[in-house]
Amino acid sequence: MAPGADWTAVRTAFMGSLGVRVRAILALGIVLGLGAVGTMALWSNSAGATSGDFKTGVVDLRVNGVKSYTFSGATGLSMTNMLPGDSRAATLQVQNTLSTLPLIYTMTARTAAGSPALTNFLRMAVFASSAPTNGTTNGLATGSCGGPQLGTAMLQAAATVPVITAAQPLGTTAETNTQNLCFVVTLVPATPLSVQSQTLQSVTLTFNATTT
Structure with a gap:
């Protein structure tokens, strides 16, 4: 420096x-x-949970133990040589015994295409009963049922008519899963001569069930 x-x-x-x-x-x-x-680095952790099972229920409505029942025999719902005013009674049990769910049902009556005019003069009534009575009064066949009436309708040729319109409940317990029905079919007194010698082959009753 x-x-x-x-x-x-x-x-x-x-x-x-x-x-x-x-x-x-x-x-x-x-x-x-x-x-x-x-x-x-950050601390981390996790946790888990497992759900239970998911199972579908079963609806299996039956009549007299089967899916399709045909009335037959001496206690069946049929009659020959009917006169105006004649009637016939028979029973049927509606069952929910194989279902896991409660349900309600209604019922319709159907006649096939080509059914005769006789069909239009037949009246069907259904009662909550298991005790039909068939006899004769003043020369006429009489069928009757005890218990309250659940529905009634005049049949129609080649058509479906509602008979039980108020939904009937069936549960899943032994006390609630069945219902006895009694049917009365009557050829009304006003039936004309023009339907003589006619035959209605059958009436198909359909029970329509839905879950509650």
């Missing part, structure tokens, strides 16, 4: 330069420190 140089100025310049470097290093250290904190 030249004689007479200003040492104070030199020292100040050197320390100022060193001070800048130190501050830069410290600042870099802070940045690195923040970076290290940001990459630390």
Whole structure:
């Protein structure tokens, strides 16, 4: 250094330069420190749950133990040589014994295409009963049922008519899963001579069930 140089100025310049470097290093250290904190692993965990089973129910409405029943024999719902005013009674049991769900049902009566005009003079009535009575009164066959009437309708040729329109409930217990029905079919007194010698082959009763 030249004689007479200003040492104070030199020292100040050197320390100022060193001070800048130190501050830069410290600042870099802070940045690195923040970076290290940001990459630390986090604690993690999980839990699980398993549902129960999902099962569908069963609706299996039957009549007299089967899906399709035909009235037959001495206790069946049929009659020959009918006269106006004659009637016939027979019973049927509606069953919900194989279902797992309670239900309600209604019933319709259908006659096939080509059914004769005789059909239009037959009246069907259904009662909540299991005790039909068939006899003769004043020369006419009489069929009757005890218990409340559930429905009635005049049959129609080649058509379906509602008979039981108020839905009937059936449960799933032994006390509630069956219902005894008693049917009475009557050839009404006003039947004309024009339907003599006609035969209605059959009437199809359909029980329509829905779950409650």
